[in-house]
Amino acid sequence: MRICPVGSRALLLECADGAEVEDWRAELWRRREAGELVAVDIVPAARTVLVDGVPDPERTAELIAGWTARPAAGSGNGPLVEVPTVYDGEDLPAVADLWRVDVPTAVRRISGTELRVAFCGFAPGFAYLSGLPEPWAVPRLPSPRPRVPAGAVALAGPYAGIYPTASPGGWQLVGRTELTLFDVRRDPPARLVPGTRVRLVPA
Template sequence: MTRSGPRPCGDRALLFEAGSAAEVAAIVAAVRAAALPEVTELVPAARTVLVEVAPGAGLERVRAAAGDADAATGRLGTGTLHTVPVTYDGEDLDLVATTAGISVDEVVALHSGAEYTVDFCGFAPGFGYLSGLPEPLQQPRLESSRSAVPAGSVGVADVYSCVYPRRSPGGWRLIGRTDMVLFDPAADRPALFAPGDRVRFEQR
């Protein structure tokens, strides 16, 4: 299913390359379903999956499990469901509506009416890339990134939505904000979102 065989990363990990988000989800689902005790890390990204095993463990069973992945049935979004309250007053809300050729109310209805999956995390601690964005809201990033985006900002870019977990630079189109804490380094689970979790946005 993958475009080529997995690439070794040292003697304890394999990097699988996929052609789509569905293939990534299928690989993750297949490795999880195998319940291999030697697997210590399973890290999905946009088009890759890194699987690491414990010291001294072999990689053969990981390779075999991923080989059983089926993109037609793979589905990553089976984890915890998070409901995120959002005030839709972002700086780019009018821009998103104009680009989509719809009203601001329709932008809010589309964004809050969808269910999203945390495909992978990256860019900053706790920053999840949320797939499931309705097609009219799939728009490019801003031409120039902002030097500082406030924590809790809700944005859209390309095929994803996001919530900025902390103040940071960013070029996503901002449509709202939330007071929910997405990253707390002092917590037992610092990042609220994990790959495979589901997210719904609720207008407040």
């Protein structure tokens, strides 16, 4: 892990992989709750963790450098959200073919795996869900669709995701949900935040 300054009030932790990102995200959140870290926000991404709003970046970097992120810190302890999912996505048969199984088996694989929000991005409320085994990674579409409907459940690379609003997208569509994932009137607006456990339960 490498720590880099970002402006005058933030630090960026550069990690080796997504597992290390999750370890540091959970460790930093725990330290902040315990009063050992002063920061306005902790924002994980695919390979980095942004620690924003620190009063003294140099001193904070020294503190973090002296800490060790416990393996899988906080993993499995986040709140669980069950997302009722209708598995009728137009790319589901293609995903099943890639996995060399039939469609019912593909559905059981997805719905039977507990996922976790690794980070959010792309669009407000769009959560990148990790936890699918590496052999189940699927490619993005060669050309993105001009419009993917809100609530579409999809796979791309090692992640699953749910489109919170209608938007272009190149992920493989496997299902859909009626659950509202982003609402500016809610606090927090995003239903799925980093660390949340997610199950895509057949509706």
